[in-house]
Amino acid sequence: MDLEGICKELYILGCEIRKDEYLKNHTSFRIGGKTPYMFFPKTKNVFVETLILLKRNNIPFKIIGGGTNLIVTDYDVDFVVLSTKYLTGIKEEFLSDRQKLLVETECGVYLASLSYLVSERGYSGLEFACGIPGTVGGALYMNAGAYDGEIKNIVLEAEVFDLSDMKVKKFRNEELEFSYRKSIFQDSPLILLSSKQVFNKGNVYEIKRKIEEFSSKRLNKQPIEMPCAGSIFKRPKPDFYVGTAIESLGLKGYSIGDAQISSKHAGFIINKGNATFNQVMALIDYVKKTIKEKYQVDLTVEPEIWK
Ligand SMILES: NC(=O)C1=CN([C@@H]2O[C@H](COP(=O)(O)OP(=O)(O)OC[C@H]3O[C@@H](n4cnc5c(N)ncnc54)[C@H](OP(=O)(O)O)[C@@H]3O)[C@@H](O)[C@H]2O)C=CC1
Ligand SMILES: C=C(O[C@H]1[C@H](O)[C@@H](CO)O[C@H](OP(=O)(O)OP(=O)(O)OC[C@H]2O[C@@H](n3ccc(=O)[nH]c3=O)[C@H](O)[C@@H]2O)[C@@H]1NC(C)=O)C(=O)O
Known part of the structure; x- marks a missing residue:
């Protein structure tokens, strides 16, 4: 056909x-x-x-x-x-005498909406994700994380469609091969349909405090008001902060065309208006080359590249 x-x-x-x-x-x-x-x-x-x-x-x-x-x-x-924009179904179930909340989400649910829902109910575990953009599907694909939290810590199981045999299957957390910014979805014919997440009852005031803390950190430190794709590089090792390293090279605000290293957070590239794909890629290559010369470290791009 x-x-x-x-x-x-x-x-x-x-x-x-x-x-x-x-x-x-x-x-x-x-x-x-x-x-x-x-x-x-x-x-x-x-x-x-x-x-x-x-x-x-x-x-x-x-x-x-x-x-x-x-x-x-x-x-x-x-x-x-x-x-996956319309795949926004959510089912909730209280477990263990309401000590736990199980939430099943279709892959198009926004992670921040899920974080809000869970926190409003007084359950803990997704405060870190209150400001992470994108959907649950993208979050599992990337094993989204921020402020020492990671999606792998809350996922119970995933319902996936396997393109290799055209079957719908269930995968338990351990089978999803989560690691830093990585999951099985990146190197397999598996497409996420929905997932189940489980949360423990928490202290509402503590949950709200954390959400306020993370939201204000993000607002003050990341250029979320500008078009961008989040952190442009992965951390090459846990204690190597890409933003600090790029800043040390004096590259904050450095531009190629309309693609610019953010002056707010050097780990982000922003689109000042009419940035092209080639300008963004040229800036990435320039940063990679300069970091390699100064720190002998190879940077890897975090977002997916479609070309
Ligand atoms: N920590 C932070 O502050 C930030 C984190 N991020 C991360 O990026 C994620 C991006 O989410 P989102 O914007 O929704 O994703 P995107 O639409 O950007 O898609 C990213 C990739 O996810 C894959 N994907 C998306 N949905 C599915 C699905 N249902 N099944 C299998 N693969 C899927 C696609 O793979 P393919 O190309 O193979 O089709 C695509 O390449 C966030 O959740 C977060 O992890 C992004 C910005 C900031
Ligand atoms: C935005 C993303 O996730 C972000 C996540 O929001 C934040 C907060 O936890 O931590 C990671 O950023 P990051 O590695 O840049 O960490 P940050 O906490 O922002 O910065 C680390 C350190 O670098 C310093 N820093 C940052 C930017 C800068 O221009 N200069 C600088 O010196 C900060 O002051 C801090 O001491 C995630 N990125 C990766 C690739 O791991 C994303 O994945 O797209």
């Missing part, structure tokens, strides 16, 4: 479809060329049907959640994109 035929089938099933959609409208960096088709399945079942149809017909595709951890070429791409 060709793409036109796939679109007809998916439209009947209840999938929103947009032709020639600019990815810059879906990325926090505000960079990205056109994809021939963008699919927005309205339910988890339609998401699975879309994956099956695309895979069976050898149509290359990628998944987008919040688009907050992506650097996308501004040339037109030859792959289609599936958005």
